[in-house]
Amino acid sequence: MNFDTIIIGGGLTGLTAAIASAERGERTAIISAGQSALHFSSGTFELLGAVDGKPVTNPVEAMDRLPDTHPYRRIGRERMLSLLPLVQPLLSRAGIATTGNHYINRYRLTPLGKIKPAWLTLDDFATFDSPDRLPWRSVAIVNIADFQDFYPTFLARGLRDHGVECTISSTSIKELDNLRRSATEMRAANIARVLDYSAVCNLAGRIKSVGRGADAILMPAVLGLADDLMVSLLRRLVNKPLYFISTMPTSVPGVRAQMMLNRYFTNLGGTLMAGDTVTGARLDNGRVEAVFTNNHGPEPLTASRFIMATGSFFSHGLVATPSSVIEPVFGLDVDYPADRADWFSKNIGQAQPFMEFGVRTDDSWHPSIGGNTITNLQCVGSVTGGCNPIKQGCGAGVALLTALDVTTPRL
Amino acid sequence: MTTDTPLSNISPNNFEQCVKCTVCTVYCPVTAVNPLYPGPKQAGPDGERYRLKRGDFYNEALKYCLNCKRCEVSCPSGVRIGDIIQQARMKYSHGSAGLRDRMLAHTDLMGGIATRLSPTVNGILRLTPVKMAMDLTLGIDRHRTFPSYTPRKFTTWFRRHAAAHQERYTRRVTYFHGCYVNYNFPRLGKDFVKLFNACGIGVDLMPGEKCCGVARIANRLIKQATDAARTNLREIRTAVSRGNDVVATSSTCILTMRDEYPHLLGLDNADVRDNIMTATRYLYRLIESGQVRLVFKENGFPYHLAYHTPCHMAKLGWGVYSIELLKMIPGAMVTVLDNNCCGIAGTYGFKKENYKYSQAIGKTLFDSIARENPDFVVTDCETCKWQIEMSTPYRVVNPISILADAIDFEATRQANMQ
Numbered sequence: 001m002n003f004d005t006i007i008i009g010g011g012l013t014g015l016t017a018a019i020a021s022a023e024r025g026e027r028t029a030i031i032s033a034g035q036s037a038l039h040f041s042s043g044t045f046e047l048l049g050a051v052d053g054k055p056v057t058n059p060v061e062a063m064d065r066l067p068d069t070h071p072y073r074r075i076g077r078e079r080m081l082s083l084l085p086l087v088q089p090l091l092s093r094a095g096i097a098t099t100g101n102h103y104i105n106r107y108r109l110t111p112l113g114k115i116k117p118a119w120l121t122l123d124d125f126a127t128f129d130s131p132d133r134l135p136w137r138s139v140a141i142v143n144i145a146d147f148q149d150f151y152p153t154f155l156a157r158g159l160r161d162h163g164v165e166c167t168i169s170s171t172s173i174k175e176l177d178n179l180r181r182s183a184t185e186m187r188a189a190n191i192a193r194v195l196d197y198s199a200v201c202n203l204a205g206r207i208k209s210v211g212r213g214a215d216a217i218l219m220p221a222v223l224g225l226a227d228d229l230m231v232s233l234l235r236r237l238v239n240k241p242l243y244f245i246s247t248m249p250t251s252v253p254g255v256r257a258q259m260m261l262n263r264y265f266t267n268l269g270g271t272l273m274a275g276d277t278v279t280g281a282r283l284d285n286g287r288v289e290a291v292f293t294n295n296h297g298p299e300p301l302t303a304s305r306f307i308m309a310t311g312s313f314f315s316h317g318l319v320a321t322p323s324s325v326i327e328p329v330f331g332l333d334v335d336y337p338a339d340r341a342d343w344f345s346k347n348i349g350q351a352q353p354f355m356e357f358g359v360r361t362d363d364s365w366h367p368s369i370g371g372n373t374i375t376n377l378q379c380v381g382s383v384t385g386g387c388n389p390i391k392q393g394c395g396a397g398v399a400l401l402t403a404l405d406v407t408t409p410r411l
Numbered sequence: 412m413t414t415d416t417p418l419s420n421i422s423p424n425n426f427e428q429c430v431k432c433t434v435c436t437v438y439c440p441v442t443a444v445n446p447l448y449p450g451p452k453q454a455g456p457d458g459e460r461y462r463l464k465r466g467d468f469y470n471e472a473l474k475y476c477l478n479c480k481r482c483e484v485s486c487p488s489g490v491r492i493g494d495i496i497q498q499a500r501m502k503y504s505h506g507s508a509g510l511r512d513r514m515l516a517h518t519d520l521m522g523g524i525a526t527r528l529s530p531t532v533n534g535i536l537r538l539t540p541v542k543m544a545m546d547l548t549l550g551i552d553r554h555r556t557f558p559s560y561t562p563r564k565f566t567t568w569f570r571r572h573a574a575a576h577q578e579r580y581t582r583r584v585t586y587f588h589g590c591y592v593n594y595n596f597p598r599l600g601k602d603f604v605k606l607f608n609a610c611g612i613g614v615d616l617m618p619g620e621k622c623c624g625v626a627r628i629a630n631r632l633i634k635q636a637t638d639a640a641r642t643n644l645r646e647i648r649t650a651v652s653r654g655n656d657v658v659a660t661s662s663t664c665i666l667t668m669r670d671e672y673p674h675l676l677g678l679d680n681a682d683v684r685d686n687i688m689t690a691t692r693y694l695y696r697l698i699e700s701g702q703v704r705l706v707f708k709e710n711g712f713p714y715h716l717a718y719h720t721p722c723h724m725a726k727l728g729w730g731v732y733s734i735e736l737l738k739m740i741p742g743a744m745v746t747v748l749d750n751n752c753c754g755i756a757g758t759y760g761f762k763k764e765n766y767k768y769s770q771a772i773g774k775t776l777f778d779s780i781a782r783e784n785p786d787f788v789v790t791d792c793e794t795c796k797w798q799i800e801m802s803t804p805y806r807v808v809n810p811i812s813i814l815a816d817a818i819d820f821e822a823t824r825q826a827n828m829q
Contacts, residue, residue: 034489274750315487
């Protein structure tokens, strides 16, 4: 089966690259082994939240303080400035509405009531201009009765530190009674699947009555798994500022973003090979000729161009053995210290060096095998390493920007 | 991959690779509608930890698993969650299948009897009092209508009208027709023969073909399933040794013979597994490599086709072949429905205790079909077809029948003459 571009990896990086390719009319396929880190999304696409432990307001300026190895430094300031304004419209074309500015961070509310920098945030999550002043005098925090993956007390404590009065209540509707019978499955995604039109109408009535008098209503993100119809419906019916707070995984807004990106890609004519794993490749003269997968067996999947967006350790883009770190699809060269003791810090709260390991690539993201560059393969997203998404708050940004860097022609 | 230490563990079904991320629970069609089902993570790798210690930790609620394998498709860690659950059912479940489950499971035996008496059987099975009686005595839900049985089996038609002129083709394929084509819907088998013959491909049948066994596995008739599987594997090996691939128009038959035989029944099929495939994959590969050409009718095929990916097709990863073939048809507008389970899962949805869950699962799919409002829903699975036709006003057609309809038979035949 032949394509113009084959993308290995179906997370945010792979989908972004795939959508950009398919939008230019290329015959594009994604090979994706299982679902992605979007399932753990906070509701915000972060660009750069902190450098050297200090929160960042202006990511473009702060990039200069990042180490040379960071993907943003490798893309370069000029190129970054031209790519940043492409992200919000791309998400929007997929139906994902976000709040935020191309170049400046806003602030978001964490489930523990803390305020953190945020770049582009899903429209139904609260964001603020400033980390110091919240726009509310009082909020009503409304949980779903018996939903255990949301902690209103922590949230209220954090908000009170910011001078916001909070009431906490939980509410229930009869449509959730059936689900409530299963303690283990009373999860955000399952609640979202039960909340259909009539259930949301009932829920809106309950929320309105407990939220009377509050400036805003905060509730766990348990609505809208496949699209945002029920989210809009509830917000319209409640007729008062209503924002969602992320829950324990799996993240309903993250799954929704994934599904909307998948759907947009498929509607563009793209081929999504979900649940398949690349098992081998045919290389010739420094080029990938074909890849082979579990599902397609001896059938070669050929393309003129391949993009690797396989992620880091969680998604097996990188695999650690006791003595080495390898890239399991092609056996690409990986950068990591020889001595295993240098891979990690014994203090779990410190930046962990292994998080910055990645495939070694040239200026145009081409990897190598045994020092020989592969000319029609590019590695993007967290498989390239060079950054610490947890400490720097840059996971989504690295995914989006590196993917756009390899798929957007230079002017 | 070079390394000094083995990277993969040796636990069956990648059981130890589970990192408890809960992604599978999002894609399980059952959990949101049936609180009695503990969900794929609890029923699969979590429960397995306990069952390995003591078998009586087994929970009979695992019977609510549809075996759709959506958990496996979504798992980022490659855990064969569905297989863990099905193996636990086979190993620990108490009691044997009752009369109803045996009747539902023996699709070929029941089909063999019913086709002989088809006018009577079809009429009787549609009578409200009979449905009530089956509901009350057997536990087959009264809302269900059995697919009608054909008065003449596909194999009978093939022997009388098709077998003789297959000899003229040098390229040959072995068609695994399955129970549905043989006893309920020979039209699909006839379309298959017409299309493949037009492409210059002769069709052979396996003389000893048995039911693939999926319904027996689902109803824990493991010995009977294994017997049928052994016969089929013997027949498949004979076909492959003659140079034939074995193809089917049902994605579930194919998944069962490729994956369930080795994973659940412990029958090694590695020597022939690559030769077992869906008809659309077989055809697509020949077209793509330029060995076969389809010539379509001049006035085109001006219909809106909405492709529904059956769960087992999603697991095979081969929906792409059917979709790409449909996209070749000039004038056809092809859309791909969001990947959702129809809820029937073979015999599962016929059982009284499952009916309401089955319909609740399918609702997302039914709604998405209504939004698309296509001329035809297209899918490679017969039980998806029953469920969608029983639950929506839309007609559901196999892609092979669509292609057989859309081609200019004579021109295609000419184009593929050696």
